[in-house]
Amino acid sequence: MPPSPANASPTDPPADPAADPAADPAAGTSPGTARTPRTLRADYVIIGGGTAGSVIASRLAEDPELSVLVIEGGPSDLGREEVLTLRRWLGLLGGELDYEYTTTEQPHGNSHILHSRAKVLGGCSSHNTLISFRPLPSDWDEWEAAGAAGWNAAAMDPYFGRLRNNIVRVAKKDQNEIAADWIEAVKSALGVPEVVGFNDRPFEEGVGFFDLSYHPENNHRSSASVAYLHPHLKAGDRPNLRLLLETWAHRLDIAEGRAKGVRVRTAEGEEVCVEAGREVIVCAGAVDTPRLLLHSGIGPRADLKALGIDCVLDLPGVGENLLDHPESVIVWETHGPIPDNSAMDSDAGLFVKRDPEHRGPDLMFHFYQIPFTDNPERLGYERPEHGVSMTPNIPKSRSRGRLYLTSADPEVKPALDFRYFEPAADGSDYDGQTLVDGIKLARKVAAAEPFAKWLKREVFPGPEVTEDAQISELARKAAHTVYHPAGTCRMGAADDRLAVVDPQLKIRGLSGIRIADASVFPTMPAVNPMLGVLMVGEKCADLLRGTPAPAPQAPAQQSTAPHHSRTEEGGDA
Numbered sequence: 378m379p380p381s382p383a384n385a386s387p388t389d390p391p392a393d394p395a396a397d398p399a400a401d402p403a404a405g406t407s408p409g410t411a412r413t414p415r416t417l418r419a420d421y422v423i424i425g426g427g428t429a430g431s432v433i434a435s436r437l438a439e440d441p442e443l444s445v446l447v448i449e450g451g452p453s454d455l456g457r458e459e460v461l462t463l464r465r466w467l468g469l470l471g472g473e474l475d476y477e478y479t480t481t482e483q484p485h486g487n488s489h490i491l492h493s494r495a496k497v498l499g500g501c502s503s504h505n506t507l508i509s510f511r512p513l514p515s516d517w518d519e520w521e522a523a524g525a526a527g528w529n530a531a532a533m534d535p536y537f538g539r540l541r542n543n544i545v546r547v548a549k550k551d552q553n554e555i556a557a558d559w560i561e562a563v564k565s566a567l568g569v570p571e572v573v574g575f576n577d578r579p580f581e582e583g584v585g586f587f588d589l590s591y592h593p594e595n596n597h598r599s600s601a602s603v604a605y606l607h608p609h610l611k612a613g614d615r616p617n618l619r620l621l622l623e624t625w626a627h628r629l630d631i632a633e634g635r636a637k638g639v640r641v642r643t644a645e646g647e648e649v650c651v652e653a654g655r656e657v658i659v660c661a662g663a664v665d666t667p668r669l670l671l672h673s674g675i676g677p678r679a680d681l682k683a684l685g686i687d688c689v690l691d692l693p694g695v696g697e698n699l700l701d702h703p704e705s706v707i708v709w710e711t712h713g714p715i716p717d718n719s720a721m722d723s724d725a726g727l728f729v730k731r732d733p734e735h736r737g738p739d740l741m742f743h744f745y746q747i748p749f750t751d752n753p754e755r756l757g758y759e760r761p762e763h764g765v766s767m768t769p770n771i772p773k774s775r776s777r778g779r780l781y782l783t784s785a786d787p788e789v790k791p792a793l794d795f796r797y798f799e800p801a802a803d804g805s806d807y808d809g810q811t812l813v814d815g816i817k818l819a820r821k822v823a824a825a826e827p828f829a830k831w832l833k834r835e836v837f838p839g840p841e842v843t844e845d846a847q848i849s850e851l852a853r854k855a856a857h858t859v860y861h862p863a864g865t866c867r868m869g870a871a872d873d874r875l876a877v878v879d880p881q882l883k884i885r886g887l888s889g890i891r892i893a894d895a896s897v898f899p900t901m902p903a904v905n906p907m908l909g910v911l912m913v914g915e916k917c918a919d920l921l922r923g924t925p926a927p928a929p930q931a932p933a934q935q936s937t938a939p940h941h942s943r944t945e946e947g948g949d950a
């Protein structure tokens with residue numbers, strides 16, 4: 378791994394540079410030199426150099442008068458081809474760069490889901506498939522209706538224009554023939570319009586190649602770290618920005634209702650106090666942000682007491698409202714091999730609106746150019762040598778899960794109970810029925826040309842599975858996640874007992890500390906959430922700097938009309 382220039386520019390140089398883990402974060406501190414607890418200081422301390430954290434660090438460091446320190450649990454992604462190459466994303470799951478969370482027993486769903494969370498600079502944007510959707514107007518308006526004043530579509534949509542990522546449509550060279558034929562079959566079988574440029578205009582229905590945050594010429598990611606941090610790490614032009622890599626934040630220092638800083642442990646086990654002159658910003662993601670709060674005594678008093686953790690602030694919403702985009706799968710064997718070109722093997726998707734009263738899409742599909750059989754194989758199905766998959770996905774799942782601690786030991790991972798496919802608040806089986814509807818629609822697409830000519834047979838759930846109850850049971854047992862957990866420290870109004878942060882992203886009841894990451898989502902966007910997280914980061918930077926937000930604009934109407942404003946190559950006109 379090449380050295381990272383930003384690591385060599387401490388804001389508060391220790392007397393003995395050899396004892397400074399930040400001077401060489403990859404190596405940490407050599408055992409003989411540790412002085413505990415050593416103290417580091419910066420104006421702003423950001424916990425988590427992930428998707429939102431990279432944005433905020435980069436934006437704050439634009440002001441040379443400010444010192445910014447980022448604490449990141451993973452190593453740098455600079456020069457790591459296995460991370461930077463988008464198409465290698467599957468190889469990152471379950472490896473050394475994955476925190477590997479699991480779920481509790483899911484009686485109505487699949488208890489064997491691995492919830493990958495990236496342990497590397499850039500966070501999950503260094504791990505994921507980089508499918509890039511600006512949230513729909515209905516998604517932001519839902520946030521404001523849930524108590525997030527000022528987060529409506531007119532106010533938030535302009536932040537899309539601020540994003541530094543290279544957001545382009547899947548390049549022509551990466552557009553696989555079978556995916557193109559699938560798009561044609563969807564159009565004729567379901568009457569859904571093709572969308573060329575999903576981010577050009579809001580939509581409710583549509584099929585097409587995705588926009589991705591990537592560089593088509595070398596298939597490199599345009600992750601949060603690549604877009605927001607690498608230019609400065611390479612140029613060395615942000616001496617006020619310091620990264621502490623492979624360093625774990627395990628407890629917030631709170632005194633008299635104010636966050637003073639955070640206790641961290643370096644790779645070598647040295648305890649360090651990191652003090653914030655101005656504010657602490659927690660950006661550790663939807664799992665690790667509530668985990669850190671709970672271990673710091675911020676959360677439901679009774680739960681903390683039961684584990685022997687002193688309650689600093691009774692905040693009952695910490696860990697509640699665990700959201701996700703659950704999905705299942707239908708798999709086909711193809712007559713033979715599929716052409717190999719692709720951006721990341723799931724380059725196209727479909728949005729459907731079943732309920733005319735619903736605002737926005739209510740059923741989504743990813744199209745995979747591979748047989749996605751991890752869960753069917755566990756149920757006894759065979760993986761075909763050549764195949765493809767469609768994955769019915771629930772944009773607005775009704776399940777509301779919960780994250781909680783099972784031990785006061787910060788090393789013990791928290792429990793994640795997603796409550797997948799439990800009856801909805803109105804008693805309905807909304808989520809289960811969405812999968813059934815999805816499998817049936819997928820079969821219609823499979824029967825339509827020019828896609829049908831590729832397919833030899835349906836492998837999972839299998840053509841003999843036709844009754845709704847049978848489809849539902851198998852689809853739920855084979856359900857997986859698309860790794861979108863969110864909502865566990867949700868934003869809300871002052872009278873909302875379960876809100877954890879206010880619309881300024883400040884933790885309610887404390888000063889000097891905000892949260893900015895997927896955990897603050899009050900509700901789940903219908904689309905993939907990463908751009909929403911980046912936009913939360915941009916808005917958080919404005920709130921911290923007191924800079925004006927971009928001028929609000931009247932949001933465009935959500936439309937089902939076809940769009941043709943982008944060219945095929947990389948999406949640029």
Ligand SMILES: Cc1cc2nc3c(=O)[nH]c(=O)nc-3n(C[C@H](O)[C@H](O)[C@H](O)COP(=O)(O)OP(=O)(O)OC[C@H]3O[C@@H](n4cnc5c(N)ncnc54)[C@H](O)[C@@H]3O)c2cc1C
Binds near residue numbers: 449
């Ligand atoms: C495999 C996968 C595929 C996905 N595909 C897509 C997609 O195609 N499109 C899309 O829109 N979304 C996708 N997502 C979801 C999206 O990537 C996430 O919602 C988003 O990146 C979350 O950003 P975040 O800032 O909340 O957290 P993260 O990006 O996870 O950042 C958290 C950071 O904090 C660090 N950290 C955590 N705890 C600590 C601690 N205690 N001390 C120090 N550091 C800590 C972590 O190492 C990490 O770098 C995918 C996610 C995954 C995992």
